[in-house]
Amino acid sequence: MTVFIMVPDVFTGAHVWEETAARLAAAGAEAHAVALTGPGAADDTAGGRVDLDTHVADVVAVIDAVDRPADGGIVLVGHGYGIHPALGAADRRAERIARIVCVDGALPQDGTPALAAVPDQELRARLAARAATAGAGDVLDPPSRGDWRRWGSTAGIPDAALDRLTARAVPQPLHTLLQPLRLTGAAASLPTTGVLCTGNGTGIELVQKLVDFGDPALAALVDERVTFFELATGHWPMLSCPAELAEVLLRAAAGEGHRLEPAGSAQPPAHLRPFLLDVPERPRERRENVDLHLPDAPGPRPAVVFVHGGPLPAGARPTPRDWPSFVGYARYAAGQGVVGATVDHRLHDVTDYARAAADVAAAVARVRADPRVAADRVALWFFSGGGLLLADWLRTPPAWLRCVAASYPVLAPLPNWGLSGERFRPAAAVRDAGALPLVLTRAGRETPEIAATVEEFLTAAGRCGADVEVVDVPHGRHGFETLDPTEESRAAVRHAMRSVLARLTA
Numbered sequence: 001m002t003v004f005i006m007v008p009d010v011f012t013g014a015h016v017w018e019e020t021a022a023r024l025a026a027a028g029a030e031a032h033a034v035a036l037t038g039p040g041a042a043d044d045t046a047g048g049r050v051d052l053d054t055h056v057a058d059v060v061a062v063i064d065a066v067d068r069p070a071d072g073g074i075v076l077v078g079h080g081y082g083i084h085p086a087l088g089a090a091d092r093r094a095e096r097i098a099r100i101v102c103v104d105g106a107l108p109q110d111g112t113p114a115l116a117a118v119p120d121q122e123l124r125a126r127l128a129a130r131a132a133t134a135g136a137g138d139v140l141d142p143p144s145r146g147d148w149r150r151w152g153s154t155a156g157i158p159d160a161a162l163d164r165l166t167a168r169a170v171p172q173p174l175h176t177l178l179q180p181l182r183l184t185g186a187a188a189s190l191p192t193t194g195v196l197c198t199g200n201g202t203g204i205e206l207v208q209k210l211v212d213f214g215d216p217a218l219a220a221l222v223d224e225r226v227t228f229f230e231l232a233t234g235h236w237p238m239l240s241c242p243a244e245l246a247e248v249l250l251r252a253a254a255g256e257g258h259r260l261e262p263a264g265s266a267q268p269p270a271h272l273r274p275f276l277l278d279v280p281e282r283p284r285e286r287r288e289n290v291d292l293h294l295p296d297a298p299g300p301r302p303a304v305v306f307v308h309g310g311p312l313p314a315g316a317r318p319t320p321r322d323w324p325s326f327v328g329y330a331r332y333a334a335g336q337g338v339v340g341a342t343v344d345h346r347l348h349d350v351t352d353y354a355r356a357a358a359d360v361a362a363a364v365a366r367v368r369a370d371p372r373v374a375a376d377r378v379a380l381w382f383f384s385g386g387g388l389l390l391a392d393w394l395r396t397p398p399a400w401l402r403c404v405a406a407s408y409p410v411l412a413p414l415p416n417w418g419l420s421g422e423r424f425r426p427a428a429a430v431r432d433a434g435a436l437p438l439v440l441t442r443a444g445r446e447t448p449e450i451a452a453t454v455e456e457f458l459t460a461a462g463r464c465g466a467d468v469e470v471v472d473v474p475h476g477r478h479g480f481e482t483l484d485p486t487e488e489s490r491a492a493v494r495h496a497m498r499s500v501l502a503r504l505t506a
Contacts, residue, residue, distance in 0.1 A: 004077060004249060005032045006079070007076070008036065009080030009236075010140075010172045021033055023242060034085075037050050052085060052176050056089050056092070059089035060092055080151070082105075083100075086100065094190060099193060102192065107194075111180045111181070119152060127177060127178070156234050193252040195245070196229070197231050204258055208260050224259060227257025275325050276485035288366065297337045301372060305364055306383070307360055307383065308321075308323075325479070364380070377505070402503055403437045409426075414450070415449070433467075437469070476492065
């Protein structure tokens, strides 16, 4: 018999696991949901403070209380914040744990506080500011019904379940988020499974792409002991799809799941495959973070600045301006008689959008200052997660900006990115775009979460009468220029380039 021990996320208790636990029991497993110590329940030796160590001890106590399974072993499941006390307990009782399952979260490292995983950046900053003066009994009040999404997408939760979640929520002891997790490494070799909730913004394909970028911090994810599952729901699968979650947990316990491929193990990763058009090489000049691909035509020429997406690992090599797709686009533009400029910017984390926006603005100024560029005729072309950066240009479009383009863009922060405010929300900025033309290339096989941001933007653009041309690639995927070198994709790239150049040279 497999024994599941399940640890809840912030503000919740053992009750959130009731339906999942019942389905595990019906399948012949033993299931225990951990009741974490709440505010004011610490003993006198802790000085009234409930912290992460308190919750680690709660999990250890449940591990010690169950009989050792005759076969299988204990599967320790942590949801969101719950992976911190779960991993701390696994470190102390590694010999009793068969597998760790992380539900919609990332495995923390030694010295990492749970605060680092709080998705809402504004909230995380406020809590960090409280750290220096936090008293032993300080708590974080539970969210209102409408504020749960600040802690993770509520997609898929029935209204009645969301009502119960809100009604039964309890304050979170502040020190559980502030105290760093301490690990000896005893559990580092345990098999691990990640359950990714795609409605919260992350799926297996995205994680594989991050591995392909060569981020050394993700190298451990390609270990054969690490598996992944996806659930098409928000951050709370035990409330939105308990049966599916129970099935995934049973399969994880059996060692099933998707295993990631090491970077470059079979063929070049998607971003390093050839560009779908055969474009001749053009003269290229590198200046700081900008490459200029130059046309044969004399005199100052219009320019198209291509802005890559992200977030991308800081150590990824080659950098985007050397990727075949961006080199291909820039050469294609140069072959049409305009300057094609590619840019490297520092969007390495979702917290970096302001820094990346400054990098792009400086790069555009550098391009416009070049004597071979017609400074009053510039277009900006954004890709993927770089789509959020176009909001600044929509909100206050300069006279020299003749067109904005976006290919398979992310046009609103994904649920687990935690970006608050209006700055990087193109759907809010488009009402100020005026007559600025926009060319949007839409991938028909886009992930649902990104596709929803595009539809949100197009709805807002339609309401304000913005000049938007949509170029559809019905069978194209995100990054189709190297993933799907079909005639449909080639035609879409040619169409989008013609549309941009027509507006740029009009």
